[in-house]
Each structure stands twice: as structure tokens, then as C-alpha cells.
Amino acid sequence: MEPYKKHESIAALLNRSNVDTDQIIPKQFLKKVERSGFGKHLFHDWRFNDDGSENTDFELNKSTFKGAKILVAGDNFGCGSSREHAPWAIADYGFNTIISSSYADIFFNNCFKNSILPIVATKKQLASLMKEISENEGVRFIVDLENQELTTPANNGFTFEIDPFRKENLAKGLDDIGLTLLQTDKIDQYEEKHKQSYPWLWV
Amino acid sequence: MKKTMYEKIWDSHLVVEVPGQAPLLYVDRHLMHEVTSPQAFEGLRLANRKVRNPHSILATMDHCVPTKDRDLPIADPIAKKQIETMANNCQENGLNLYDMKNPNNGVIHIVVPEHGFVHPGMVVVCGDSHTATHGAFGALAFGIGTSEVEHVMVSQTLPQQKSKTMLIQIDGELSKYASAKDIALAITGKIGTAGGTGHVIEYAGDAITALSMEGRMTLCNMAIEAGARAGLVAPDQKTYDYLKGREFTPSGKNWDAALAYWKSLPSDDGAKFDTVVELNASKIEPQVTWGTSPEQVTGVTDIIPAPEDFDDEIKRQACTNALDYMGLKAHTKITDIPVDLIFIGSCTNGRIEDFRIAAEVTKGKKVAQGVTAIAVPGSYHVKQQAEEEGLDKIFIDAGWEWREPGCSMCLAMNGDELTVGQRSASTSNRNFEGRQGKGGRTHLVSPAMAAAAASAGHFVDIRNL
Numbered sequence: 001m002e003p004y005k006k007h008e009s010i011a012a013l014l015n016r017s018n019v020d021t022d023q024i025i026p027k028q029f030l031k032k033v034e035r036s037g038f039g040k041h042l043f044h045d046w047r048f049n050d051d052g053s054e055n056t057d058f059e060l061n062k063s064t065f066k067g068a069k070i071l072v073a074g075d076n077f078g079c080g081s082s083r084e085h086a087p088w089a090i091a092d093y094g095f096n097t098i099i100s101s102s103y104a105d106i107f108f109n110n111c112f113k114n115s116i117l118p119i120v121a122t123k124k125q126l127a128s129l130m131k132e133i134s135e136n137e138g139v140r141f142i143v144d145l146e147n148q149e150l151t152t153p154a155n156n157g158f159t160f161e162i163d164p165f166r167k168e169n170l171a172k173g174l175d176d177i178g179l180t181l182l183q184t185d186k187i188d189q190y191e192e193k194h195k196q197s198y199p200w201l202w203v
Numbered sequence: 204m205k206k207t208m209y210e211k212i213w214d215s216h217l218v219v220e221v222p223g224q225a226p227l228l229y230v231d232r233h234l235m236h237e238v239t240s241p242q243a244f245e246g247l248r249l250a251n252r253k254v255r256n257p258h259s260i261l262a263t264m265d266h267c268v269p270t271k272d273r274d275l276p277i278a279d280p281i282a283k284k285q286i287e288t289m290a291n292n293c294q295e296n297g298l299n300l301y302d303m304k305n306p307n308n309g310v311i312h313i314v315v316p317e318h319g320f321v322h323p324g325m326v327v328v329c330g331d332s333h334t335a336t337h338g339a340f341g342a343l344a345f346g347i348g349t350s351e352v353e354h355v356m357v358s359q360t361l362p363q364q365k366s367k368t369m370l371i372q373i374d375g376e377l378s379k380y381a382s383a384k385d386i387a388l389a390i391t392g393k394i395g396t397a398g399g400t401g402h403v404i405e406y407a408g409d410a411i412t413a414l415s416m417e418g419r420m421t422l423c424n425m426a427i428e429a430g431a432r433a434g435l436v437a438p439d440q441k442t443y444d445y446l447k448g449r450e451f452t453p454s455g456k457n458w459d460a461a462l463a464y465w466k467s468l469p470s471d472d473g474a475k476f477d478t479v480v481e482l483n484a485s486k487i488e489p490q491v492t493w494g495t496s497p498e499q500v501t502g503v504t505d506i507i508p509a510p511e512d513f514d515d516e517i518k519r520q521a522c523t524n525a526l527d528y529m530g531l532k533a534h535t536k537i538t539d540i541p542v543d544l545i546f547i548g549s550c551t552n553g554r555i556e557d558f559r560i561a562a563e564v565t566k567g568k569k570v571a572q573g574v575t576a577i578a579v580p581g582s583y584h585v586k587q588q589a590e591e592e593g594l595d596k597i598f599i600d601a602g603w604e605w606r607e608p609g610c611s612m613c614l615a616m617n618g619d620e621l622t623v624g625q626r627s628a629s630t631s632n633r634n635f636e637g638r639q640g641k642g643g644r645t646h647l648v649s650p651a652m653a654a655a656a657a658s659a660g661h662f663v664d665i666r667n668l
Contacts, residue, residue, distance in 0.1 A: 016524075017517045018396060018496050022635040027616045031267060031281040033241035033288045035349075045637045075517065076397040079430065080633060081614075082332040083239065084348035102397055105432050106332060106346050113350035163364070165224045176350070177250075180358045183227060186219040187360055190229055197215075200453035200461045201231060201322075 002115045003173035006144045009069035013133040017074035024086040039092030064137035070097040078107025087114040101126045119160045128156040205471040209403045212343040216326045225362035231325040235262035237289035239330030243353035244292040254296045255359045262300040265310045266616045270606035309582020309608040312336040312550035319449025323438040323465040333550045335426040339419035341438035369402040370476040373410040375484035380665040383418035384649035387425035388490035392500040399431030410484035416445040417556040424551045428497040437469035492634045492647040494525030503664045509533030529644050544627045545576040545657040549613035552630035553581025561654035562594040570602035571660030577604040579611040615639045628656040
């Protein structure tokens with residue numbers, strides 16, 4: 001995984017709540033057996049017209065948001081299915097940071113497996129960020145994972161919370177599986193005990 | 204200390220807690236389908252890693268499979284490749300796969316209980332958010348992403364943060380034709396699609412113990428629609444009776460040992476939950492969703508709300524957007540909404556009990572003019588059972604299509620889908636924009652409500668039939 005570094009980037013605004021994973025990556029794109037190439041289908045049904053042209057009414061198609069790495073979105077982002085294709089599409093499109101007041105649990109977990117930092121803001125903080133972007137489209141925010149700080153030109157930034165374990169993995173680009181496999185002897189011991197406690201599961 | 208069922212399962216599956224890291228939780232059962240697994244197998248190959256416990260895995264093909272003309276090759280080349288990849292991956296790793304031609308094939312969350320593969324007290328995962336279904340057996344079952352699918356295949360564990368607990372207490376008796384689906388929708392309406400975020404729900408009360416195992420599966424299936432990764436129902440005699448004699452259920456001396464363990468699982472009296480929600484079952488009407496989120500739901504005797512009926516600005520905007528997408532006017536009576544297509548099936552409502560009740564409502568009636576009605580059994584076993592009971596004839600005589608099993612129109616990956624503007628009464632679990640086809644309009648209902656709408660051409664209060 002790519003280590004997450006401090007960066008300054010355009011923040012794009014998607015002022016919608018309950019954005020579900022069916023919108024992030026519609027089901028017709030889930031048939032691929034690869035992990036890559038989902039970015040071009042991100043928000044497909046909102047982003048494109050029926051003839052395949054860009055829907056100019058869709059927020060993220062605004063020229064002021066091109067090249068954004070930060071996505072600011074409404075409450076309960078990523079609800080619905082567990083499809084990891086959603087964070088794959090978000091990362092492949094170019095976002096590495098999402099800011100919302102809450103996330104669906106499975107989506108939230110999936111972000112950390114794909115070098116995406118999902119920042120949790122209070123509703124008030126989120127409203128201020130949304131206001132700042134809508135008044136100054138193309139505005140750039142600074143995300144500093146090490147110091148857990150978001151900085152904005154109009155001083156709507158804040159210190160955010162993140163689980164220390166997840167922070168370290170994100171910052172170093174560490175692979176969860178590799179870390180778990182360091183505990184293989186503990187897993188072996190647990191499994192031996194498990195076989196004695198629940199022998200019917202090992203028939 | 205008094206413990207909830209969730210805490211008991213958590214404690215017994217804790218492998219190790221390394222300071223500064225997330226606790227590692229042991230996984231007993233890993234369920235798989237073709238959509239969320241190929242990239243995980245690819246990860247194994249690239250890292251030259253092996254599946255740790257092949258016997259812990261049960262796989263099926265369900266999301267992309269056609270529900271008719273199953274003898275023909277799959278027309279969509281990308282779906283065909285995904286199906287072939289699944290078969291190759293399972294063969295290469297020695298996994299038990301119920302492929303499209305297997306008599307055990309069906310939707311993963313229908314097939315797994317049929318074979319007794321999940322028992323009370325287990326930790327169960329699948330790359331699918333509706334894994335919550337298996338909480339009906341008192342198992343901690345939750346959906347995971349594809350990276351986690353790979354993690355579990357390699358290590359049989361997952362780093363997990365402990366969830367909060369929510370008790371949903373539902374007492375009272377359901378009215379005739381109100382079902383587990385209506386309870387699930389009513390809960391989502393009450394607490395919202397983010398109401399259960401960060402929680403594991405335990406459903407309790409007279410109305411829950413009165414549910415069949417099929418009903419409990421429907422209820423737990425939709426825990427995720429209320430934001431919770433997992434739902435649980437305490438195992439009881441119904442659970443044990445359901446499991447006894449199935450392929451993967453312990454027998455003989457092992458049955459006695461397992462049963463003793465299962466009986467120790469229910470939450471201790473007086474165990475503390477972080478959140479408690481109460482509902483009265485007798486007040487739950489048959490439910491119909493009117494919007495593009497499962498929380499946008501109301502009783503069948505009600506009217507569609509107007510944006511100004513909501514105090515919350517976000518909900519007001521969501522209502523405006525939903526009415527626009529759904530092509531509906533505020534304050535229309537639910538029973539005045541016409542329907543074009545009826546879908547009965549999915550991991551929510553594709554079990555034998557669902558087809559029995561739908562057939563009871565359908566018997567002697569005809570599908571209304573201009574309406575298409577499709578019945579998609581959740582598995583070949585459900586299909587066979589329904590046919591033995593003559594249910595298929597009731598549907599076919601009424602003008603329904605009787606299909607082969609699969610996820611079908613629940614998420615419309617296999618070619619079964621709504622066209623732009625088409626309106627469905629669907630027994631599935633999500634009414635998101637485009638979920639059943641781009642521009643399609645979904646109303647979530649119970650099987651009885653779906654069947655009644657098929658004959659009437661619009662929603663009807665089945666209690667008056």
C-alpha cells in the first residue's frame with residue numbers, strides 16, 4: 001500500500017447524505033475480476049448522461065473540482081453493500097481523503113485497506129467546510145495525518161480523531177495481513193484450544 | 204459480570220490483543236460468492252499464500268447467474284469470466300463450491316442455513332453486507348470487504364474493533380399478514396439507515412421469539428439497512444429443531460456438546476446494552492417504502508410525506524430528491540401507487556415460507572394487466588420444495604414467471620432489471636436509485652404485499668383481502 005503523506009489539495013464538495021455504494025460504483029461494474037480501473041465508473045449514474053457524455057449538473061464534473069484529492073460529503077457516507085469496489089473506485093479516481101460526519105461501518109473499514117483516510121467531522125465542522133467550498137470553489141485544504149490536523153484558508157480546520165493502529169498502518173502503508181501473520185503462533189495456539197472446546201466444528 | 208450474547212461470542216473468539224493494535228478475532232465460517240472474492244484470490248497468488256482452513260469455507264454462485272435458460276452459456280462475457288474465475292479459484296484451493304449446475308446452488312444466505320453450515324455462537328463472515336442474515340441462529344455474522352476476505356482466507360482471523368450493543372425489544376403480536384419484513388422496515392423507518400452504525404443489534408421480545416427461523420433470517424438480514432453490521436437473535440428450541448439433521452450440523456455425542464454450548468449463549472438477564480429501542484409489534488402495519496432509502500418507509504394505510512413534513516433539513520432535501528426520482532407526488536395514498544413489476548426473491552425473502560404466503564395471496568387470482576410478476580426461489584432446494592407443494596402452479600396459473608434461483612432483481616447484475624421509469628414492488632432489501640436498473644423505481648415490501656400488488660396492479664392493504 002502507498003504510505004499516506006501530508007498534502008495540500010483541492011477539496012471537492014458532494015453535498016448529499018446517505019450516499020450509498022450503489023451510487024459510488026453501480027453494480028454493472030462489479031463483474032470484473034481485477035482490482036484496478038474502477039475510477040472511470042465512479043458515481044457513473046450521476047456523472048454521465050445516457051449517451052455517455054458528462055452530466056454537467058453533477059457536482060464533481062465542475063472544472064473547479066478537477067484534480068481534487070479530498071472529497072467532502074454528507075452524513076452516512078458509503079452505506080449499503082460491502083463492495084470494496086467503492087473505495088477502489090474512489091482511490092482510482094484520485095481521492096485519498098474523505099471528510100464526512102459519519103460513515104457506514106464496512107465502507108469505513110474498507111477505506112483503510114486502500115490508503116484512503118476517512119476523516120470524521122462533527123456536523124458543525126462539516127457544515128463550515130461545505131460553506132467554505134461553496135463560497136470558494138477550488139479551495140485547497142491541507143491534510144496532515146501525523147498531527148491529525150485539517151487546515152483550511154478560512155480557518156475551518158480542526159484536529160481529527162483516528163485509531164492509532166489505523167493511523168500507523170496508513171502512514172507507513174503497512175499491509176494488515178503481514179502484521180497478522182506475525183501472530184501465527186498465537187493463532188495456532190487458539191486453534192488448538194478451539195478444537196478442544198468445539199470439537200464438532202472440526203469433524 | 205453479566206454479558207450480552209455479543210460479548211460472549213466476542214470473548215470466546217478473541218485470539219490475541221497486541222498493545223497498539225486492533226484485537227484479532229477468530230473466524231469459524233467464511234462464505235463466498237463470485238463478485239467479492241476474485242481479487243482476494245489474486246492477492247493470495249501474488250503473495251504466494253495459502254488458504255488456512257479450506258473446510259471453513261462454503262462458496263456459491265448467485266449474483267451474476269441467469270434465472271432462465273440456465274443450459275445456455277452466460278451471454279455477458281464479463282459475467283461469464285467472473286463465474287469461471289470462481290470455479291477455478293475454488294478448485295485450485297480445494298473449496299466446497301455449489302456451482303450453477305449443483306443441486307445445492309442458490310443465494311449464499313439461503314443455501315448456508317439449508318445445510319446447517321452456521322451454528323449458534325460462531326463468528327461468520329462473507330464479502331457481502333447481508334451476512335447479517337445468520338445472526339438468526341445466534342451467530343455473530345457480518346459483511347466484510349475483499350481485502351478482509353483475503354485476510355480471513357490466509358489467517359482465519361480479522362483485526363476488529365469491538366462494537367457497541369443495541370437491544371431492539373419488540374413485544375406484542377403482529378397482525379395477520381404483517382411479517383418479519385415489516386418489522387425490519389419499521390425498525391429502519393424508526394432509527395434510520397445510520398441508526399445502528401457502530402452497533403451490533405440484538406432483537407428480543409415476544410414478537411421475535413414468535414418468528415419462525417425463516418422470519419428471523421429476514422429480520423437479521425436487514426440489520427445492515429439500519430446501519431448495523433450484525434443482528435442477533437438468541438437461539439432457542441426453534442433454532443435447535445431447525446438445525447437438527449442437516450448436513451453440517453453435529454450429531455450424536457457432538458450434538459449434545461454443541462447443544463450445551465448453544466444454550467449458554469443468550470444474553471444474561473440484566474446484561475447492559477449501550478442503546479435500547481422498543482417497538483410494539485401490534486402497531487406495525489404492512490410496510491411500503493416510498494423513497495430511495497430503506498428509511499423512507501411507511502404503513503400501507505398512510506400517505507407519502509411531503510418535504511415540509513420533516514423538521515430536519517437533510518431529511519427534507521432527501522424527501523424532495525426521492526419524490527423526484529420516484530416520480531411520486533407528496534400526500535398520494537400508498538394504495539394509489541401503481542406498479543409495473545413484481546419481484547419475489549432475494550436473500551431477504553427467497554425462502555419457502557415467503558413463497559407459501561405469496562401463493563396463498565395469489566391463489567385463484569390473475570396478474571393485473573400490464574404487470575410483470577417474477578418469482579425467483581432463493582435456492583434449488585426452495586424451488587424443489589415449492590414445486591412439491593404445488594406453489595409453482597399457483598404462480599404460473601396466475602400469470603407469474605417461475606424462475607431458477609439467484610440474486611436476480613435484488614441488485615440486477617444478471618440481466619434481470621427494471622427499465623427507466625419502471626416501478627417495482629420488490630421483496631428485496633434496498634431501494635437505492637438505480638439498484639434494480641438505471642432509472643428503475645423500487646418499493647420494498649413483504650412477499651404477501653408484493654403478491655397482492657401483482658393482482659391489483661397497485662398496493663393494497665392485504666389485511667382487507
